[in-house]
Amino acid sequence: MNTTPASAVAIYPGSFDPITNGHLDLIERGARLFDRLIVAILRHDAKQSLFSVAERMEMLSEVVGAFPNVSVDCFDGLLVDYAARQNATAILRGIRAISDYEYELQMALMNRRLQPRIETIFLMAGEAYSFISSRLVKELFSLGGNISGLVPPPVEIRLRQKSEI
Amino acid sequence: MNTTPASAVAIYPGSFDPITNGHLDLIERGARLFDRLIVAILRHDAKQSLFSVAERMEMLSEVVGAFPNVSVDCFDGLLVDYAARQNATAILRGIRAISDYEYELQMALMNRRLQPRIETIFLMAGEAYSFISSRLVKELFSLGGNISGLVPPPVEIRLRQKSEI
Amino acid sequence: MNTTPASAVAIYPGSFDPITNGHLDLIERGARLFDRLIVAILRHDAKQSLFSVAERMEMLSEVVGAFPNVSVDCFDGLLVDYAARQNATAILRGIRAISDYEYELQMALMNRRLQPRIETIFLMAGEAYSFISSRLVKELFSLGGNISGLVPPPVEIRLRQKSEI
Amino acid sequence: MNTTPASAVAIYPGSFDPITNGHLDLIERGARLFDRLIVAILRHDAKQSLFSVAERMEMLSEVVGAFPNVSVDCFDGLLVDYAARQNATAILRGIRAISDYEYELQMALMNRRLQPRIETIFLMAGEAYSFISSRLVKELFSLGGNISGLVPPPVEIRLRQKSEI
Amino acid sequence: MNTTPASAVAIYPGSFDPITNGHLDLIERGARLFDRLIVAILRHDAKQSLFSVAERMEMLSEVVGAFPNVSVDCFDGLLVDYAARQNATAILRGIRAISDYEYELQMALMNRRLQPRIETIFLMAGEAYSFISSRLVKELFSLGGNISGLVPPPVEIRLRQKSEI
Amino acid sequence: MNTTPASAVAIYPGSFDPITNGHLDLIERGARLFDRLIVAILRHDAKQSLFSVAERMEMLSEVVGAFPNVSVDCFDGLLVDYAARQNATAILRGIRAISDYEYELQMALMNRRLQPRIETIFLMAGEAYSFISSRLVKELFSLGGNISGLVPPPVEIRLRQKSEI
Numbered sequence: 001m002n003t004t005p006a007s008a009v010a011i012y013p014g015s016f017d018p019i020t021n022g023h024l025d026l027i028e029r030g031a032r033l034f035d036r037l038i039v040a041i042l043r044h045d046a047k048q049s050l051f052s053v054a055e056r057m058e059m060l061s062e063v064v065g066a067f068p069n070v071s072v073d074c075f076d077g078l079l080v081d082y083a084a085r086q087n088a089t090a091i092l093r094g095i096r097a098i099s100d101y102e103y104e105l106q107m108a109l110m111n112r113r114l115q116p117r118i119e120t121i122f123l124m125a126g127e128a129y130s131f132i133s134s135r136l137v138k139e140l141f142s143l144g145g146n147i148s149g150l151v152p153p154p155v156e157i158r159l160r161q162k163s164e165i
Numbered sequence: 166m167n168t169t170p171a172s173a174v175a176i177y178p179g180s181f182d183p184i185t186n187g188h189l190d191l192i193e194r195g196a197r198l199f200d201r202l203i204v205a206i207l208r209h210d211a212k213q214s215l216f217s218v219a220e221r222m223e224m225l226s227e228v229v230g231a232f233p234n235v236s237v238d239c240f241d242g243l244l245v246d247y248a249a250r251q252n253a254t255a256i257l258r259g260i261r262a263i264s265d266y267e268y269e270l271q272m273a274l275m276n277r278r279l280q281p282r283i284e285t286i287f288l289m290a291g292e293a294y295s296f297i298s299s300r301l302v303k304e305l306f307s308l309g310g311n312i313s314g315l316v317p318p319p320v321e322i323r324l325r326q327k328s329e330i
Numbered sequence: 331m332n333t334t335p336a337s338a339v340a341i342y343p344g345s346f347d348p349i350t351n352g353h354l355d356l357i358e359r360g361a362r363l364f365d366r367l368i369v370a371i372l373r374h375d376a377k378q379s380l381f382s383v384a385e386r387m388e389m390l391s392e393v394v395g396a397f398p399n400v401s402v403d404c405f406d407g408l409l410v411d412y413a414a415r416q417n418a419t420a421i422l423r424g425i426r427a428i429s430d431y432e433y434e435l436q437m438a439l440m441n442r443r444l445q446p447r448i449e450t451i452f453l454m455a456g457e458a459y460s461f462i463s464s465r466l467v468k469e470l471f472s473l474g475g476n477i478s479g480l481v482p483p484p485v486e487i488r489l490r491q492k493s494e495i
Numbered sequence: 496m497n498t499t500p501a502s503a504v505a506i507y508p509g510s511f512d513p514i515t516n517g518h519l520d521l522i523e524r525g526a527r528l529f530d531r532l533i534v535a536i537l538r539h540d541a542k543q544s545l546f547s548v549a550e551r552m553e554m555l556s557e558v559v560g561a562f563p564n565v566s567v568d569c570f571d572g573l574l575v576d577y578a579a580r581q582n583a584t585a586i587l588r589g590i591r592a593i594s595d596y597e598y599e600l601q602m603a604l605m606n607r608r609l610q611p612r613i614e615t616i617f618l619m620a621g622e623a624y625s626f627i628s629s630r631l632v633k634e635l636f637s638l639g640g641n642i643s644g645l646v647p648p649p650v651e652i653r654l655r656q657k658s659e660i
Numbered sequence: 661m662n663t664t665p666a667s668a669v670a671i672y673p674g675s676f677d678p679i680t681n682g683h684l685d686l687i688e689r690g691a692r693l694f695d696r697l698i699v700a701i702l703r704h705d706a707k708q709s710l711f712s713v714a715e716r717m718e719m720l721s722e723v724v725g726a727f728p729n730v731s732v733d734c735f736d737g738l739l740v741d742y743a744a745r746q747n748a749t750a751i752l753r754g755i756r757a758i759s760d761y762e763y764e765l766q767m768a769l770m771n772r773r774l775q776p777r778i779e780t781i782f783l784m785a786g787e788a789y790s791f792i793s794s795r796l797v798k799e800l801f802s803l804g805g806n807i808s809g810l811v812p813p814p815v816e817i818r819l820r821q822k823s824e825i
Numbered sequence: 826m827n828t829t830p831a832s833a834v835a836i837y838p839g840s841f842d843p844i845t846n847g848h849l850d851l852i853e854r855g856a857r858l859f860d861r862l863i864v865a866i867l868r869h870d871a872k873q874s875l876f877s878v879a880e881r882m883e884m885l886s887e888v889v890g891a892f893p894n895v896s897v898d899c900f901d902g903l904l905v906d907y908a909a910r911q912n913a914t915a916i917l918r919g920i921r922a923i924s925d926y927e928y929e930l931q932m933a934l935m936n937r938r939l940q941p942r943i944e945t946i947f948l949m950a951g952e953a954y955s956f957i958s959s960r961l962v963k964e965l966f967s968l969g970g971n972i973s974g975l976v977p978p979p980v981e982i983r984l985r986q987k988s989e990i
Contacts, residue, residue: 362614449527
């Protein structure tokens with residue numbers, strides 16, 4: 001009735017503007033669950049970004065270099081169409097809070113309607129990361145707060161460079 | 166840094182008193198994500214059950230027979246200890262509602278603390294199953310309501326047999 | 331395609347053990363929305379009750395006497411079957427909190443599946459009543475707290491009589 | 496104490512930019528509950544709209560033509576003032592999720608303070624429509640996704656025409 | 661192990677654009693809990709404000725004049741840095757709804773990480789104020805609605821003056 | 826208009842069956858906010874307890890010994906009456922989750938109605954304690970799980986002693 005794919009591929013989509021330690025924790029956990037994990041930046045996001053797609057891909061690549069089965073990519077159009085082109089069976093998402101949960105539920109139901117064979121699977125954010133978001137990191141940094149421990153070192157360096165300009 | 170297991174095993178734990186079509190939908194989706202899926206009945210549950218563990222295993226076995234990579238089992242003690250003994254890398258859980266979400270979050274964080282290498286992964290219940298629960302099925306049946314479409318046929322037969330006694 | 335019933339009947343079901351001022355507020359508002367409102371006690375409730383069904387019907391009848399289009403009844407079996415026998419087009423429910431909301435949503439979806447022509451309609455509890463429940467009133471009374479303003483006077487009298495026995 | 500109005504009128508307010516099958520389901524259900532249902536577009540909405548008020552009224556009129564007791568209108572100013580001018584006794588709202596619920600609760604309490612005689616009544620979105628919103632439909636369409644089954648046919652045609660310009 | 665500060669100071673931060681009766685209720689309650697309460701306007705808010713910081717400080721000062729241990733201030737940069745400069749031990753926040761709760765939880769965890777000695781304490785909004793927000797007041801006023809009872813009289817006067825210009 | 830009490834007293838009520846590290850974290854934080862903090866066991870709780878009130882008082886006393894301004898007590902009847910007898914101005918409560926939040930809101934509104942001068946103040950559980958509850962600790966222990974780090978050492982010793990009997 002069903003056949004497990006020879007090699008299980010999952011997509012971890014997002015803006016990653018910039019990647020946080022919460023994202024990194026999810027990537028590490030996702031890399032243990034799947035044969036291959038693709039971290040995929042949504043190229044045409046409605047939200048104004050701080051870092052360009054190229055900068056974000058560069059930072060992600062530095063950070064996920066330690067994981068042999070994780071790659072970085074970006075995509076246009078519908079997530080499920082991109083996932084299908086990558087032969088992915090799963091979309092990986094993290095949940096931190098109820099408000100996340102509701103939006104994610106809506107997207108998961110919609111995506112399942114569009115591509116019934118691709119599952120959205122959810123991991124709960126680790127308790128140490130439950131309050132971290134890209135938005136909060138940028139806000140905190142802009143107000144002079146200490147962001148060590150919230151983002152990987154390459155991101156901290158880039159944020160400093162950006163603010164010096 | 167990490168190595169994907171040669172064969173990915175997941176546990177789908179629960180009371181299954183009785184199995185509903187909501188559970189069955191999750192089993193079908195889980196069977197596509199993992200090499201092997203073990204549906205595992207928690208033997209010593211605090212809640213009083215309608216069906217014995219033996220009856221529940223029998224019903225589950227009939228229902229999941231169509232899935233070659235799904236097996237049925239029962240366990241005592243801690244779920245994470247059982248999962249570790251089965252070399253599972255994942256625990257599969259469905260979420261229907263916010264109240265589910267909170268309890269599941271609490272359990273997932275606790276289980277991760279006990280066994281950091283075993284991930285709890287969540288699938289959202291399909292919209293057609295969002296209102297079905299074993300408790301509601303039993304309540305509906307006891308009040309003379311029609312449960313067709315809510316449980317697999319073998320469960321409907323057993324519920325009728327039980328009420329005739 | 332649809333025809334509005336000559337006379338719109340709604341059912342307001344519950345345990346009413348005992349009726350609170352929150353229930354009364356909902357009855358008053360429901361009475362303005364429908365031609366006829368039936369306050370219906372679920373006879374075989376799983377929860378142990380403080381007042382018998384007869385006592386609860388008596389209290390309800392005293393309290394709703396002022397509303398000419400409100401009557402009091404009790405029923406066995408499925409709510410939607412009872413509602414259909416009364417030619418009701420609507421089931422009236424109050425919502426006080428998120429936890430209410432989720433249970434109510436589950437029941438509304440189930441009831442709609444059983445009887446698609448009967449709508450469950452929801453009114454938000456007035457802010458002055460958002461913290462009142464039958465359970466809380468009984469708990470407060472048993473600890474010697476002042477329940478004036480939380481229940482109609484006939485209920486206060488009965489609670490006193492019950493505690494004197 | 497209270498008198499049921501000779502003819503019960505309800506307002507179903509919204510942006511309807513554009514109308515979805517979720518809205519249509521609610522209109523159909525509302526039309527069975529009230530003698531007359533007015534679908535009313537809020538004219539001066541803070542959100543930027545895709546369709547003009549005239550286009551939205553046109554689409555709504557085509558879609559609700561099958562319901563003899565449903566009419567389409569638009570309004571300025573406060574919803575409760577508009578409802579009072581229409582002699583409405585109820586405002587009809589759909590709830591899909593917790594986040595809806597909270598905003599709706601806030602608006603219902605405020606509107607009740609402004610016009611105590613007009614009730615806001617809520618229907619839960621059908622499970623098949625729980626993930627549909629005007630915003631999601633527009634996003635999906637702009638990314639090339641298939642929106643059949645999410646909006647009535649006249650809306651699909653207009654969306655195509657708009658994107659061809 | 662711990663020493664209670666000789667004089668307990670709390671900060672009540674916000675936009676107060678404008679102050680509502682919900683804020684005022686919280687100030688009155690906070691003033692009873694602490695030796696000194698500082699109502700502090702966040703100067704560089706991302707949101708566009710209706711009233712200037714100077715106007716907001718003026719309105720707040722008029723309104724809190726009756727409380728001898730309440731003062732009004734404004735600040736730049738991180739809230740916890742400002743709180744530390746004021747020797748505050750607590751940040752006071754009101755919660756009206758679940759969505760508030762989640763955002764507040766995120767901020768409280770972040771602030772505790774930045775300044776572990778400063779506690780964020782929460783009071784639940786009184787039921788009479790659970791639906792009032794600065795945003796809703798401004799919206800209601802702009803649509804010609806009656807805002808008496810929602811804001812202190814000096815705010816009502818200023819809103820009128822602003823709209824006459 | 827208001828006068829801050831010479832010495833601010835707060836009550837931290839609960840079952841503490843047994844005290845967890847989550848409770849202890851809250852006690853430590855509460856002890857910094859108030860001149861005096863009374864940890865108060867509700868004597869007549871509806872829930873069946875594992876430890877007697879005497880055992881719970883003993884464990885609490887051992888654990889809070891390090892805090893000079895914290896004392897342990899137990900009470901009957903209404904919490905607000907007990908708080909008034911102790912001249913307390915505040916009731917301290919921790920919130921871990923949405924479901925906590927709703928129950929706590931209901932109790933806070935009720936208690937404020939009973940004793941308007943006593944405030945219920947809330948602290949968010951630290952992220953490291955968000956999944957710990959007395960119930961979960963007992964369940965985990967009974968299944969042979971490791972509870973180190975979840976409860977203070979004296980509690981772990983007593984749980985072991987209890988299970989050896």
